[in-house]
Amino acid sequence: MEMKNVVSIRNAVALLILIVLVVLPFVMSGYVVSLVASILAAGVLAGSWNLMAGFTGYVSFGHQAFFGLGAYGTAILVTSLNLGEGSLFYSILFGGIVSAAVAFAFGYLAFILRGPYFSILTLGFSEFLYVIMVNTPWFGGAEGLNLPPVYVLPKYYMVCLVLFVASFIFFYWMRQSKFGFALSTIRQDEDAAESSGVATLRYKIVALTVSAIFPGLIGGAYVWYITYIDAVAAFNPHVAVQMIAITMFGGLGTVVGPMIGAFFFVILSELLWSSMPELYLVVLGITIIFVIEFFPRGIVVRAMEALKTEVV
């Protein structure tokens, strides 16, 4: 009886949050909308990283590559074909496909490795792409690529919201699916999983591809939003580190952890940024250290344990 109550309260809260998020762009100022959009985007990015690190046990240090590939895929399509605002959704989709295709191919090679070697390979891969992009004129070189300067904040917000909801539903479904169980066996003991007949390589490649689609789409939408991309912004290792920090903040291997972590992390960055611009990164770093020291499993897991509910 009690469990049922908790579940229905949780569903009601989720529904309420969804309604607020849908209504928000119609009633709030541009600043709030862009802030919430960056929370949603950060949540999707962190959730994608969590799919590899938290659910599959493969820690990627180079997930910014998939964000960057999506951004570049979209930007190159738009600039080389001289497309206008009407192509927004198709071009974002194209960015996501580029990112997923590269992830699929990369997975075949990369999953020969495990543990820290895999992690460093992802970082090397991302930096490799960065060096190519920044030195090749066709990719805009060091100057980057400019998109048509259009105001797309409402559309950007919508894309972020759709991706946020889609990724949430996907991760929530995945937990109880055969796919999710397969990933969980890989995380716990890959050799045992393989010898019990789990097609580990196939599952890992699917997981990596999925965890690359979402950042790719976010990257594509981001390019439209800021109307400009260069290699430094697209392949910045701090993007991956932010995904890691947010996920650890919220709770590794949980569905809602990265999403709630993103909320706290982005709000905290914004508050610090506006109150003390010179020292904001110092305080942010100290906060990361303290949160990990006191809540190593994440604030969400801690809160759920305190409320005695099932950890989602």
Place this chain on the structure above:
Amino acid sequence: MENLLQVLIYSIFLGGIYCIAAVGLNLIFGVMKVINFSHGELVMLGAYFAFWIWKFTGITPYVSMVAVFIILALIGFLIYRIVKKFEDNPDFELLSLVLTFGFAIVVTNLVRYFWTSRFRGVFLIMKSFEVYEMTISTARFLPFACGLLITIALFIYLKKSYVGMALRAVSQDAEAAQLMGVSKTNAFLISLGLGCGLAGVAGALFSTIYAVYPEMGFSFTLLAFCIVVLAGLGNFKGVLIASFVLAIAEGMTGFALGSGWKPFATYFIIIIALLVRGWYWRQR
């Protein structure tokens, strides 16, 4: 042709500095299994300390690097305080990564806040000498010589001394080493102290030839990671070879394609080396 030889020699000299930075990271990773994401920031701090000592007292980094080593070793103990709580946590690797990343952000931005983003450098006036009709600047040769000597001294220390043996024992099997009466805490403290101190020394030597600025840390972290991975985690002789291989590859690529392509060689070699390594493991 002469230019090429010059580039080759200076790349080898740079390799000597890479070597000390990477050997420290390798020591920490080998013994503690901690991924020290702030390693490059420690190199940067070492460079700044050497610069300030030179600026105010005129003592050259070759002397002050002893002081820099001690200061950075103390900072290493501070890092130990931060990560200590999670020693036995199954997610130790990941937690320490995030913690040291947080530490790296704090250090970079404190340095930028107090010492600004200006490019700094230690200017030492030294004569150059000639070998086989090649002019070689002493200012570039000395850091290389120091780096090589320190690295070799560290190898001998790890190989021959009792402490070195204990460190190697912990890096091979921490539990078994503890059963044999090796204190894990002491091993961790010594490896962090040595590793971070050496990062500082690398920075001090670096400051005598190249510009010092707050953001230089991250590229050093990446580079040290690459060297350690190429060498094999915990393999010390490999570090020596890998640093020179990477430094030469960087120099040659920069010479052939322009300096923007320098890191291309590093990452290309890393990716190929890792894949070959993985393929080789799979075959066995």
